[in-house]
Amino acid sequence: MTSFLTTARNQNARLLQAIHELPFNRDLAAGTLQQDRFRHYLVQDGLYLTDYARALAALAAKAPNAELIAQFAANAAGAVHFEQEMQHSYLSKFGVDRAVAQSTERSPTCLGYTSFLLAEAQTGSYETLLAALLPCFSVYAEVGTAIAQQSVPNNPFALWIETYASDEFQAAVRAAETAADAAAEKAHAELRQRMLALFRKSVEFEWMFWDAAYRLEAWPTAAWR
Ligand SMILES: Cc1ncc(CO)c(N)n1
Numbered sequence: 774m775t776s777f778l779t780t781a782r783n784q785n786a787r788l789l790q791a792i793h794e795l796p797f798n799r800d801l802a803a804g805t806l807q808q809d810r811f812r813h814y815l816v817q818d819g820l821y822l823t824d825y826a827r828a829l830a831a832l833a834a835k836a837p838n839a840e841l842i843a844q845f846a847a848n849a850a851g852a853v854h855f856e857q858e859m860q861h862s863y864l865s866k867f868g869v870d871r872a873v874a875q876s877t878e879r880s881p882t883c884l885g886y887t888s889f890l891l892a893e894a895q896t897g898s899y900e901t902l903l904a905a906l907l908p909c910f911s912v913y914a915e916v917g918t919a920i921a922q923q924s925v926p927n928n929p930f931a932l933w934i935e936t937y938a939s940d941e942f943q944a945a946v947r948a949a950e951t952a953a954d955a956a957a958e959k960a961h962a963e964l965r966q967r968m969l970a971l972f973r974k975s976v977e978f979e980w981m982f983w984d985a986a987y988r989l990e991a992w993p994t995a996a997w998r
Pocket residue numbers: 818821822908909910913979982
């Protein structure tokens with residue numbers, strides 16, 4: 774049987790290509806991304822990462838054996854650690870106060886993505902939650918590597934790019950992908966279909982997250998508060 778990851782990648786080939794071609798990622802690689810767009814991304818991603826860590830901790834709780842519990846718990850701790858590092862080095866570099874960042878409201882897209890992941894964390898199984906979380910690993914590994922290859926010298930966003938292109942992150946991604954393939958192999962056909970649907974939804978949210986930052990997405994209803 775074709776591995777889950779191969780099937781999932783093939784089914785989402787057009788969407789993944791569209792992610793590589795997003796103006797946000799193109800400008801990031803060129804080092805020309807407008808600062809307000811990167812700031813929007815950083816602040817929303819800080820909010821995202823905390824909920825992502827919660828979902829990973831739930832995945833650790835649902836995992837079938839001690840090794841996988843430790844693996845996903847380490848990923849959860851890593852996401853929190855990274856969020857804290859990012860806030861220190863990057864938010865100050867781009868002139869955002871950490872307290873202000875943390876009290877910013879989630880954009881519609883950020884709220885959509887984190888609510889989707891946390892709903893799956895609450896009501897889903899190990900297999901479905903893992904499938905929903907996998908694009909957070911795989912898409913960033915792929916985009917990070919691609920941007921690192923295209924990046925200009927002295928790119929102001931080098932630290933962001935290096936994080937996702939790093940051997941450490943890539944190794945964590947491979948481990949999550951191996952776990953997903955193993956889970957899907959044991960899953961019955963209907964569960965495997967459900968996993969593929971959740972994977973796709975998260976890839977769509979990944980596209981939307983960068984697009985939202987590029988558009989400086991806000992609540993269209995804010996004017997009537
Ligand atoms: C939206 C989003 N997805 C995935 C990652 C990678 O962990 C991230 N930092 N942000």
